[in-house]
Every structure is written in structure tokens, then in C-alpha cells.
Amino acid sequence: EIVLTQSPDFQSVTPKETVTITCRASQSIGFSLHWYQQKPYQSPKLLIKYASQSFSGVPSRFSGSGSGTDFTLTINSLEPEDAATYYCHQSSSLPRTFGQGTKLEIK
Amino acid sequence: QVQLQESGPGLVKPSDTLSLSCAVSGYSISSHHWWGWIRQPPGKRLEWIGYIYYSGSTYYNPSFQSRVTMSVDTSKNQFSLKMTSVTAVDTAVYFCARTESAAVGSPFDYWGQGTLVTVSS
Numbered sequence: 001e002i003v004l005t006q007s008p009d010f011q012s013v014t015p016k017e018t019v020t021i022t023c024r025a026s027q028s029i030g031f032s033l034h035w036y037q038q039k040p041y042q043s044p045k046l047l048i049k050y051a052s053q054s055f056s057g058v059p060s061r062f063s064g065s066g067s068g069t070d071f072t073l074t075i076n077s078l079e080p081e082d083a084a085t086y087y088c089h090q091s092s093s094l095p096r097t098f099g100q101g102t103k104l105e106i107k
Numbered sequence: 108q109v110q111l112q113e114s115g116p117g118l119v120k121p122s123d124t125l126s127l128s129c130a131v132s133g134y135s136i137s138s139h140h141w142w143g144w145i146r147q148p149p150g151k152r153l154e155w156i157g158y159i160y161y162s163g164s165t166y167y168n169p170s171f172q173s174r175v176t177m178s179v180d181t182s183k184n185q186f187s188l189k190m191t192s193v194t195a196v197d198t199a200v201y202f203c204a205r206t207e208s209a210a211v212g213s214p215f216d217y218w219g220q221g222t223l224v225t226v227s228s
Binding site: 031032033034036042043045046050055087089091092093095096097098099100101 | 150152153154155166168170202205207211212213214215216218219220221
């Protein structure tokens with residue numbers, strides 16, 4: 001089973017800052033890495049697919065990069081509504097797995 | 108607009124069977140996507156349970172392999188999850204979701220709102 005480890009677990013940031021969240025896979029997964037945003041009491045929402053492709057309707061301040069084992073999600077010019085928990089997810093091999101989540105607090 | 112809605116008992120007794128359905132609206136379940144179940148125990152990460160295709164083909168997480176069965180009912184445009192011999196560790200919010208394409212490795216693009224299932228006597 002591929003283990004995804006995110007860092008940091010928690011980050012407190014101010015609006016308009018730029019934040020980077022990383023996801024490291026326990027073995028190479030190519031580009032089969034996706035990012036989701038989850039707000040309290042809501043279902044996850046797809047932000048970035050296949051490491052760097054933006055999902056339809058997602059603001060351009062969200063971007064992704066990486067391949068193999070190391071991936072990043074970058075959020076430029078943070079907005080208050082970006083307060084959420086962010087998860088990475090791999091679809092390279094079975095079973096599908098998710099990272100432990102990064103909780104983003106906007107001060 | 109694709110919408111998914113989970114339904115089922117919110118409380119299940121230990122050793123009983125958990126049964127959930129996911130009704131799909133605004134889209135045909137017979138289209139070329141995989142339909143999945145994911146759960147989230149309180150305060151924990153998301154956990155993939157498995158996928159089903161409209162034809163009935165399935166992939167299950169080995170962690171649940173012996174306890175899980177998924178099925179699809181194209182006439183009702185819904186799919187279902189059964190998990191046997193539940194214990195307290197199966198307490199979680201259960202989500203149903205659709206993959207973006209027919210490729211089994213595609214991400215989940217539409218999700219249900221989730222339903223909390225508590226396992227307790």
C-alpha cells in the first residue's frame with residue numbers, strides 16, 4: 001500500500017500570503033496524484049488532478065506540481081474562504097490512499 | 108448537474124451489517140465512470156473502500172475485502188454498499204463519489220454530502 005505523507009499537518013497564515021503544502025509518496029506514483037479541499041461538514045472538492053491540472057471551476061490561485069514521489073499544492077494570495085483541510089490522493093495503484101490532511105487556518 | 112445522495116441507517120449494532128445506498132441524479136449511472144465509496148472516521152483521514160462499474164465490475168480495498176459487497180441498480184440509477192460484521196471502528200462518515208472518467212485511475216470529481224454511520228449497541 002502506498003503511504004502518502006503531507007506536511008505540514010497544520011498551518012496558520014494571513015490573507016494574501018502564499019502557502020505550499022507538500023505530499024510525499026512512499027513509492028513512485030508518476031503523475032497520479034490529486035488534491036482535494038474539504039471544509040467542515042462538507043464533502044471533499046477536487047482542486048488539482050494528475051499533479052498539475054486544474055479542475056474545472058477552481059480559482060487560478062490554486063496550482064500543483066511534482067511527479068514521482070514528491071508533490072506540492074500552492075495557494076497564491078490566500079482568501080479567507082481557503083480555510084479548510086487539504087488532502088492528497090493517489091490513484092496509481094490499489095488500494096487508493098489519501099494523505100493525512102493539512103489544516104489551513106486563515107488568521 | 109450531477110448529484111449524489113447517500114442514504115441508510117445512521118445507527119448500526121456491532122456485528123450487524125451496514126447497508127448504504129447512493130442515488131445518482133442528473134446523470135446516468137450506466138455512463139462510463141466508476142462509482143466509489145470512501146469513508147472518514149472522526150478526526151481521521153479519508154479511506155477508500157472500493158469502486159463499482161455499471162457492469163458490476165468491482166475493486167475493493169483489501170482491508171475490507173472479506174466484509175464488503177458493492178452492487179449497482181441501473182433501473183434505479185443507484186449503487187450500494189454492504190459491510191458485514193461491523194465494529195466501533197467502522198463508525199465514520201461514508202461518502203459516495205464518481206470518478207471523472209472511465210479510467211479507473213481517475214480522481215473523484217463529484218461527491219455526495221456524506222452520511223454518518225455510528226456503530227453502537
